[in-house]
Amino acid sequence: MPVLKKVVKTFIVRALARYHSPTEVVAMVKETYGLDVSTSQVVTYNPKTFMGRSLSREFVDLFEAERKNFLECEQEIGISQRAVRLRELDDELQRAKKRQEPRWIIKTLEAAAKEVGAYWNAPSQQQASGPIVVFNAPQVPDGVDAQCNQLQSPAEGSGDA
Structure with missing residues (x-):
């Protein structure tokens, strides 16, 4: 030594x-x-x-x-800054495009979307604008809705309170 x-x-x-x-x-x-x-x-x-x-x-x-x-002094570390991380992701995206690597391009774009919050935060920011409409749903025969409602509602006088 x-x-x-x-x-x-x-x-x-x-x-x-x-x-x-x-x-x-x-x-x-x-x-x-x-x-x-x-x-x-x-x-x-x-x-x-x-x-x-x-x-x-x-x-x-x-x-x-x-x-x-x-x-x-967390601010002195480059990667802790959002702008630095986005710049690195942009550089990586440009390299992936030059090499024509579609999988890497998609992964880099996904990472950038996560970084800016668009990927993870977008679903939570959406608000319901009305009832959900289902297209091509099977038709329910008449009387089935009434039977389902009876099964779902508790029986009166059952003692459950």
Whole structure:
């Protein structure tokens, strides 16, 4: 295990506080600093784990502050913004059209409709405008309606109240 400089340790603590997995952090450290670290070494910088229980107070405080900031600043995450999600869906739709993938086009359009609320909210926003009309319904013989009504209404004097 390489000995890490404070800058790398801080980077690891912040990444873990932002809910990156240890495996993701290993890849991030490799990409950013060119260092090979193990997942077990990374886990020691998470005070919420058993292996991180002996983390210095400085890094524990940094972890807690970074986690609190991360959870409070939802607006800084692009995907949490509706406009960003719609733009990504639009980009995906354009790629699907170029590749001529009708199934993917339909799925992307459906996802966009869900995002704007048209897909899920439209049925609940509709209001009944009158009685339901059924076309091509079978004809009911005379007298059957009266028999059905008698069966559906409780018998008088049955004691049900």
